[in-house]
Amino acid sequence: MSGISSLADLQNQISANGYEDIAVGYKALITSASFFQSTWPSTGSPAAGGVPATTPGTAYTSPVVGAIANPTNAGGFPNVSTKKRYLSSLSIEYNIGVVGGTIILVDRLVAVSGIALTSAATVTVNTAALPRYTSGTGIQAWLEITTALSVAAPAVNLQSYTDDVGNSGISGSAMVAATATLAAGSLIGPLPLHGGGNSGGIVSVQTIAISNPATTGIANLVLLKPIANISLPAEGWVERDQVDQSTNLPQIFDGACLHFLVLGPSGATPIQYQLRTVYK
Amino acid sequence: MAIASYDQIIAARAAGQIGDWDFFKVSTAPLAAGIWHSDWTDVGMPGSGNAPGAAGSGTSYDGSGTDNNGGMTFASVAGSGFNRYGISFEATSTQTINLRIYDRLVATSGLVTSGTGSKTMTTVTLPRFTSGVGVQAWIECTTAPTGTTPVIHLLSYTGSVNGAGQVGGSLNLGGLPKVGDMLQLPLASGDTGVVAVSTINVDTAGTGGAYNLVLMKQILTIPLTANVLNQRDLVQQIAGFPQIFDTACLALMWQATGTTAPNIWGTFRTVYG
Numbered sequence: 071m072s073g074i075s076s077l078a079d080l081q082n083q084i085s086a087n088g089y090e091d092i093a094v095g096y097k098a099l100i101t102s103a104s105f106f107q108s109t110w111p112s113t114g115s116p117a118a119g120g121v122p123a124t125t126p127g128t129a130y131t132s133p134v135v136g137a138i139a140n141p142t143n144a145g146g147f148p149n150v151s152t153k154k155r156y157l158s159s160l161s162i163e164y165n166i167g168v169v170g171g172t173i174i175l176v177d178r179l180v181a182v183s184g185i186a187l188t189s190a191a192t193v194t195v196n197t198a199a200l201p202r203y204t205s206g207t208g209i210q211a212w213l214e215i216t217t218a219l220s221v222a223a224p225a226v227n228l229q230s231y232t233d234d235v236g237n238s239g240i241s242g243s244a245m246v247a248a249t250a251t252l253a254a255g256s257l258i259g260p261l262p263l264h265g266g267g268n269s270g271g272i273v274s275v276q277t278i279a280i281s282n283p284a285t286t287g288i289a290n291l292v293l294l295k296p297i298a299n300i301s302l303p304a305e306g307w308v309e310r311d312q313v314d315q316s317t318n319l320p321q322i323f324d325g326a327c328l329h330f331l332v333l334g335p336s337g338a339t340p341i342q343y344q345l346r347t348v349y350k
Numbered sequence: 351m352a353i354a355s356y357d358q359i360i361a362a363r364a365a366g367q368i369g370d371w372d373f374f375k376v377s378t379a380p381l382a383a384g385i386w387h388s389d390w391t392d393v394g395m396p397g398s399g400n401a402p403g404a405a406g407s408g409t410s411y412d413g414s415g416t417d418n419n420g421g422m423t424f425a426s427v428a429g430s431g432f433n434r435y436g437i438s439f440e441a442t443s444t445q446t447i448n449l450r451i452y453d454r455l456v457a458t459s460g461l462v463t464s465g466t467g468s469k470t471m472t473t474v475t476l477p478r479f480t481s482g483v484g485v486q487a488w489i490e491c492t493t494a495p496t497g498t499t500p501v502i503h504l505l506s507y508t509g510s511v512n513g514a515g516q517v518g519g520s521l522n523l524g525g526l527p528k529v530g531d532m533l534q535l536p537l538a539s540g541d542t543g544v545v546a547v548s549t550i551n552v553d554t555a556g557t558g559g560a561y562n563l564v565l566m567k568q569i570l571t572i573p574l575t576a577n578v579l580n581q582r583d584l585v586q587q588i589a590g591f592p593q594i595f596d597t598a599c600l601a602l603m604w605q606a607t608g609t610t611a612p613n614i615w616g617t618f619r620t621v622y623g
Contacts, residue, residue, distance in 0.1 A: 263396065
């Protein structure tokens with residue numbers, strides 16, 4: 071199938087064929103003024119996602135607890151096999167009433183747990199093979215804090231990784247944690263790619279290096295693909311049509327493990343969300 | 351072939367005729383509010399770009415060799431009879447800034463402002479936008495000056511309207527730029543762009559101070575309030591629908607509202623057909 075061919079075709083898939091799935095839910099947030107947090111470990115609907123395996127980690131293919139899902143198919147959207155599913159709209163509600171922010175919808179691909187940020191060392195992660203976006207183009211590496219940092223803000227860099235244009239064993243520059251007290255659920259990243267290179271993504275990570283270690287702090291290394299962006303209102307409901315408002319219409323692959331990255335809320339009020347998808 | 355309708359855009363996106371960049375940059379600090387700042391050498395995704403060649407050789411960001419490394423580049427589609435277009439631009443930043451995406455065309459390194467007089471800054475031929483219309487000349491600080499604030503001007507350049515041998519207006523750098531800070535060079539009256547630059551004159555010298563000369567074409571500028579995503583649809587919202595040529599080398603620059611270095615994340619999406 072070549073997919074949706076026109077706006078009328080998209081509308082027809084919904085109105086005539088019923089080829090639409092809608093996910094609604096909510097997620098608790100932590101205060102994160104100038105750094106991203108992950109909703110993967112957040113309580114809400116869906117429930118918090120689990121801790122991934124240690125090296126080589128967990129390759130995510132839904133159904134899996136924690137993935138955004140429609141009400142009739144827990145753990146992710148149902149597979150559409152030979153058809154193609156697309157995100158048609160994304161809506162968010164937030165009511166802290168102080169400061170807005172940014173939300174990125176991502177497809178969680180691979181994660182490795184148990185990375186201690188408490189000693190200056192090279193850590194072997196040897197990530198599992200990507201289950202989707204296997205070329206690595208557009209794939210980013212983030213650190214997802216599972217045990218809060220204390221005392222120092224560690225710097226982390228990709229010490230050895232394989233990029234999307236066939237380079238292996240290359241390294242990137244360091245990214246420093248936004249504060250020395252990042253709470254569980256906070257993110258460091260994305261980790262910068264190799265300078266002077268021509269790549270735009272990551273296939274796998276072999277090792278990362280940690281400097282300026284914290285006294286406490288453990289993280290997951292997560293490989294993910296951004297899908298769509300939306301502003302987080304200070305108060306109210308905001309929606310972004312993925313067809314005629316941001317001309318995106320991203321494909322959501324079978325097995326996608328969707329959750330959010332959130333930047334900027336000044337309070338811990340939960341967000342509510344609605345995702346509409348259409349398939350043909 | 352070109353995109354002829356909105357439905358054609360939808361069909362092309364759905365069929366995977368895309369080229370999207372989810373970029374991020376860890377920027378460095380600017381001199382002051384109001385100044386523009388380059389992300390060319392900053393780490394992130396894409397990774398940092400290389401220093402351009404010196405006068406006489408320079409660098410053409412034409413897709414050959416490794417020159418475009420550090421820019422957002424795209425797979426060639428012209429050979430298949432397609433054109434590529436920018437369709438949406440979305441970004442967020444930890445500081446309030448104006449974020450611009452531009453096509454980096456050519457650059458020459460080694461403009462020093464430690465002494466007055468004519469400095470040879472010969473640029474190579476433009477790889478795109480070859481008429482020069484809309485092509486701007488900027489300096490990009492690579493070594494911060496000290497002492498006196500430098501003053502410079504384009505001493506000899508070829509304009510898109512006026513032709514060869516043009517002299518631009520004077521540019522006071524407005525302070526002592528930090529590494530990465532950028533300032534745009536004024537053109538001669540009546541010109542609308544730059545085809546090539548031969549020399550730049552340092553009218554008032556500073557102590558130290560080195561710069562790249564960069565010829566570029568703006569694609570889009572978007573205002574960002576700290577931490578809050580902003581977005582522009584380039585089809586339905588501002589109908590810019592800019593063509594992104596095969597060898598394009600898209601890069602980021604931003605205008606500061608303070609002196610704190612921002613981290614920047616965002617997405618630039620294209621479609622071809």
